Amino acid sequence: MSNLENLRKQAKLYLRWHRERYFPVAAQIRWFLARFRDLPHREVLDTDFKLSEAQELVARKHGFESWPALIKGIETMTESTASSAGAPLIIAAEPQLFVSDIKISCRFFVNELGFKVGFSYGKPPFCAQVIRDGGRLNLRKVSGPVFDSSFRARERDALSATLTLDDIKPLFLEFQNAGVSFHQPLKTEPWGVRTFIVKDPDGNLICFAGGAL
Structure with missing residues (x-):
């Protein structure tokens, strides 16, 4: 898991991609956020997308139900795990x-x-x-x-x-x-x-x- 600052940056990046109408981000929004699932990709990009929703997207990609749950998960990490959390983390591969x-x-x-x-x-x-x-x-x-x-x-x-x-x-x-x-x-x-x-x-x-x- 990445540290909290990196996670916040990820959420802001998703928010910026949505505002710039970066098409692939619409697929991730639809996949991880149920309220967007029935919308066509272009409508996802046309719909208001808030920072809180971008944070929820990041949380769900890391296996948590919500942003507060993700924060709590970070807070309960052991000190040894937390000390290495600042390193960049490859979340997934997409061949x-x-x-x-x-x-x-x-x-x-x-x-x-x-x-x-x-x-x-x-x-x-x-x-x-x-x-x-x-x-x-x-x-x-x-x-x-x-x-x-x-x-x-x-x-x-x-x-x-x-x-x-x-x-x-x-x-x-x-x-x-x-x-x-x-x-x-x-x-x-x-x-x-x-x-x-x-x-x-x-x-x-x-x-x-x-x-x-």
């Missing part, structure tokens, strides 16, 4: 997948893998984000095939993204029951992690990994 058709890719992730579309931008769309729980994948349209045949022949198992879980088997069974085609079924790697791999319509390999047996 970018290159795809040939945003609509087809979104349909795959939603219908096959149970994701939701966080946002889709452009007419026709050239970028999007798909979300499932804490996992976020950014999709970026490119012209032509994403991978040439010689690359996949040489690098059959080259991954585009890895998503981690606390318990991987239930998700594997969910995908299996839904008829998802696996590039690699569930297995235990030599280093102890359990993984399975799914291939998207463009040949991107997405690895799901978890340690629970």
